[in-house]
Amino acid sequence: MSASDAGFLAAIQEAKAGAEEGGMPIGGAIVSSSGELLGTGRNRFVQDGSLLHADVNIGVQGGTSAFENAKHHPLAAFKNGTLYTTLSPCPMCAGAAIFFQVKRIVIGENKNMSGREEYLRQHGIEVIVLNDQVSTKLMTDFITNQPQIW
Amino acid sequence: MSASDAGFLAAIQEAKAGAEEGGMPIGGAIVSSSGELLGTGRNRFVQDGSLLHADVNIGVQGGTSAFENAKHHPLAAFKNGTLYTTLSPCPMCAGAAIFFQVKRIVIGENKNMSGREEYLRQHGIEVIVLNDQVSTKLMTDFITNQPQIW
Numbered sequence: 560m561s562a563s564d565a566g567f568l569a570a571i572q573e574a575k576a577g578a579e580e581g582g583m584p585i586g587g588a589i590v591s592s593s594g595e596l597l598g599t600g601r602n603r604f605v606q607d608g609s610l611l612h613a614d615v616n617i618g619v620q621g622g623t624s625a626f627e628n629a630k631h632h633p634l635a636a637f638k639n640g641t642l643y644t645t646l647s648p649c650p651m652c653a654g655a656a657i658f659f660q661v662k663r664i665v666i667g668e669n670k671n672m673s674g675r676e677e678y679l680r681q682h683g684i685e686v687i688v689l690n691d692q693v694s695t696k697l698m699t700d701f702i703t704n705q706p707q708i709w
Numbered sequence: 710m711s712a713s714d715a716g717f718l719a720a721i722q723e724a725k726a727g728a729e730e731g732g733m734p735i736g737g738a739i740v741s742s743s744g745e746l747l748g749t750g751r752n753r754f755v756q757d758g759s760l761l762h763a764d765v766n767i768g769v770q771g772g773t774s775a776f777e778n779a780k781h782h783p784l785a786a787f788k789n790g791t792l793y794t795t796l797s798p799c800p801m802c803a804g805a806a807i808f809f810q811v812k813r814i815v816i817g818e819n820k821n822m823s824g825r826e827e828y829l830r831q832h833g834i835e836v837i838v839l840n841d842q843v844s845t846k847l848m849t850d851f852i853t854n855q856p857q858i859w
Binding site for chain 1: 800801804807832
C-alpha cells in the first residue's frame with residue numbers, strides 16, 4: 560500500500576476537487592477485495608451542508624459518501640475490501656468501515672485528526688497510515704484559511 | 710422518555726412508512742436539546758439501494774438519514790440532542806450519534822439487533838431501550854417475511 564495506489568489516488572483526486580470547490584479537502588474511495596473501484600466521494604459540508612461524510616471514511620461534517628456512491632453494489636461487495644481516505648476517520652466513518660466489513664483502511668494522514676485507529680484494529684481491520692504529504696497539506700491549508708469552519 | 714414521545718412517534722411513523730413501501734421498517738428522528746424536531750428518516754435499502762441508514766441511528770443497510778434530512782441545521786444543533794430509533798443502532802449509526810454529540814439515544818427495541826449499547830455509554834451517551842412492541846413487531850414481521858434481505 561502506498562500513496563500511488565489507484566484507490567488512494569482516487570481519494571486524493573476527490574480531496575483536491577473538494578479544495579477547488581472551497582470545501583473541506585477530504586476524499587475517499589472504496590475498492591473491492593478483487594481490486595474493483597466501487598465508489599469515491601468527498602466531504603461536501605461547505606458545498607451543500609451535507610452532514611454525510613466524504614466517504615464514510617473521512618473527517619468532519621458532511622460529504623458525498625464513497626459508500627453511498629457505490630450503492631448499486633450489494634453489501635457483500637464491500638466485504639474484505641479496502642477503504643481509502645485522505646484523513647483519519649471520524650466515529651461515524653469508522654463505524655461504517657466496521658459495518659461494511661472492510662479488511663483494511665488506508666489513511667492519508669492522521670496529524671489533523673485521529674483517534675479511531677485503535678477502535679478499528681479492535682474490530683480486526685488493518686489500519687495503514689501513509690503519512691502522505693499531499694493529504695496533510697490539503698487539510699492544513701484548509702484549517703489555516705478557514706478556521707471558523709473547521 | 711416513553712413510546713409516546715413526539716420524537717419516538719416520528720421515528721415509528723417513518724418505520725411504518727418503510728414497511729408500507731416494502732422496505733426495512735426502521736425509522737429514526739433527531740430532536741434538539743430544546744425539543745425541536747430537526748429531522749426524521751428511514752431505512753431505504755430495499756427502496757433505492759441506499760446504504761445510508763435510516764437515521765444514522767438505525768439498523769441495517771441503507772436509508773435516508775435523519776441527520777441528512779436535518780442537514781440545513783448547523784452541527785451545533787445536534788449537540789446534546791436526543792436521537793430516536795426504532796431499532797438498536799449498527800456501528801455506523803452509533804458512530805454518528807457519537808460524532809454529532811447527542812446526549813441520549815432512545816431505542817425502540819434491541820431484540821432483533823443489539824451490541825452497540827455499551828459502546829455508546831462509554832462515550833457518555835445515555836441509552837434508553839423502550840422495549841416497544843410496535844418496533845419489535847415491525848422488525849420481526851419483516852425478518853420473517855423477507856429473510857433473504859435481512
